[in-house]
Amino acid sequence: MLEVRKISKTFLPGTVNEKKALDRVSFSAHDGEFITVIGSNGAGKSTLFGAIAGSFPVDSGKIMLDGDDITRMPEYNRSRFFGRLFQDPMAGTAPGLTIEENLSLVLLQGRKGASAFSRIGRGDREMFREKLAELGMGLEDRLKQPVGLLSGGQRQALTLLLATLYPPKLLMLDEHTAALDPESASRIMKLTESIVRDSGITCIMITHNMQQAVDTGDRTFIMSGGRIIADISGEERRNMGVAELTELFRRSAGGDYANDRMLLAEEL
Ligand SMILES: Nc1ncnc2c1ncn2[C@@H]1O[C@H](COP(=O)(O)OP(=O)(O)O)[C@@H](O)[C@H]1O
Ligand SMILES: [Mg+2]
Structure with a gap:
């Protein structure tokens, strides 16, 4: 279980840009x-992920994972607990390496006793093929091709696979479909849901898409001004459609919402 307790973060303290x-x-x-x-642009959503992942120290508060205090744990030590996807499909894979090499790096990193000279075996390659086939994008026949040749959607699917090859304790998705064309975005969303459900991974997904926010998962946060201003679950969430969520957002986020109205309207 992840427990975030009263964490605060101020960037550039004491400057005009504080x-x-x-x-x-x-x-x-x-x-x-x-x-x-x-949440609106600048609400603190990505910063929340950065704080959990340890990309920077928080000013105060605590982050607990399965009862352990990880607030001061360096990012590279926490990274094995977390998977993180970004909007940019290019962010999660090494373009010059092949699909197989990208998968091998992740596989060997997590394997006990593996060194820089370790190699993957035939069984591993078979497992890669199976996992890639499940993505439904024909990547299982392209193991030897550099990742740089893939489309944005294919690359984001591969990134999702890399991030969940060893199921993380928490998967953080930061608008991971926002840069894709609508068809790819909807495929990646379906994949996300099936991978998360099948492996039982705990997942937090930031989205600008209100429909996605109500349709996916079992709980929704609205963030504004660095705070979680609404936490919707259970019966209330089951009865919630885009119209209700938008109305709640408008009421609770006030001015912040007005600034983002156009952006949200495009995706309704
Ligand atoms: N590294 C940083 N340095 C300075 N300001 C930052 C930094 N990261 C984020 N901010 C500021 O903090 C606020 C929250 O940013 P962010 O968490 O990225 O918002 P969101 O993801 O909700 O759009 C914004 O005003 C942003 O400009
Ligand atoms: Mg963000």
């Missing part, structure tokens, strides 16, 4: 829970 990006944010995510997060 920005309180997180303001005493608290929540617990239960094992297997799938949370969607919406």
